[in-house]
Amino acid sequence: MTKTELDNDEIVIATESVMNQIFNIRGQKVMLDFHLAALYEVENRILKQAVKRKQNRFPDDFMFQLTKDEWQELITICDNLPEGVKFSPATPFAFTEQGVAMLSSILNSERAVAVNIQIMRVFTRIRQMLTDNTELRLEIEKIKRSLDNQNKNIELVFQYLDELNDKIKRPPLLPDREMVGYKIGGKE
Template sequence: MNQIYYIRGQKVMLDTDLAALYEVETKQLKRQVRRNKERFPEDFMFELTPEEYYNSRSQNGTLKQGENIKYSPMVFTEQGVAMLSSVLNSSRAINVNIQIIRIFTRIRQMLMHNTELRLEIEKIKTKLDSQGNNMELVFRYLDELIEKKSESKPRKRIGYKPDYF
C-alpha cells in the first residue's frame, strides 16, 4: 500500500515499483508497454511530467540522491496494472497482479466506509443543528412570556372576602 500514490486525482503505481514486484528490469517493463501501447490508454497509464516527477521525488523519495533518469516514469492505474499481466506473460506477473488488485479493492472499500461514516456524521450534525434551533425558539418564547408577565398590571382580585381579615 505504501507504493500506491495519488497523482492527477488517481491512485497509481510507479513503473520502478512494479518492475521490482514483477522481478524484471524497469526498461523491460517499459519496452513491453510501448510495444503494446494500444492496451494502455491514458486512464490506464500515463507518463509523469517533469514537474510531477520532481514533486513525487521530493515528497516520496522515489530516487536516491544523485541518481538520474533518462525517461519520465510511467505510472499505472488499477486498470493499467491489470493490463500488465497480459503484457508481462509470466506466472510471477499474474500472482503479483492478483495481490495488487486485492490491495486496490481494499483501499476502495476503506474509502467507501469512510464516506458512509461522513454521511452519518453529517446527518447527526444536521439533527443537532435543528434541535439547537428548536431549543433557541423555545427559550425565546419563554423569555417573551416572562417579559409579558412582568409588564402586566397586577390584577384585581375578585371573589369572596372573609370578614376576619
C-alpha cells in the first residue's frame, strides 16, 4: 500500500513509493505531473490547469515540459508508469523540488500541503544519502591514492635492491681449475 491516512488526519506516503517516482532528467531530480496528481488525489488535468494559470510561479528551474524524445526514453526505461499516461499525446510536466514546493501554494488544499511536506522530506533524505555517498567515495579515493603510493614505494625499494645487487662483486661459484674425472674418446 503506497498511501494511508491515520486517525489524526496525518497523511503518510511510503518513502519508497515517492523515491520510485523521482527521476533524473536533464541532470535534475524531478517528479512528473501525473504522479503528483495521484499523490494529491486530484485529476492530472486539474493539476496542469492550475499550473498553467500560475505559470509565472514556475520558472524553468522549477518546472519544465519533457520533450517527446525525453518522454519516449522514460517510457522505454520505466516499467512503473501508468498505462493510460504512456499513450497520452501530451508530454508530462517535470517538477523539481522547488516546483513541488510551489504546487502546494497553487492547489490550496490541506492534502497538498501534507503531501508536499512528506515529499520535501524525501528529497532531503535523498540529498543526505548523496552527501554520505560522496563522503564515502572521497574516503575510498584517499585509500586508493595511499595504496598507489605504497605500491610505488615498494617498486622503488625493489629497484634499489636490484641496483645494489648488481653493484656487489661476488666471487665466482667455482674457481678456474682442471677438470677431474675420466676423459672419454678424446686425445690426451
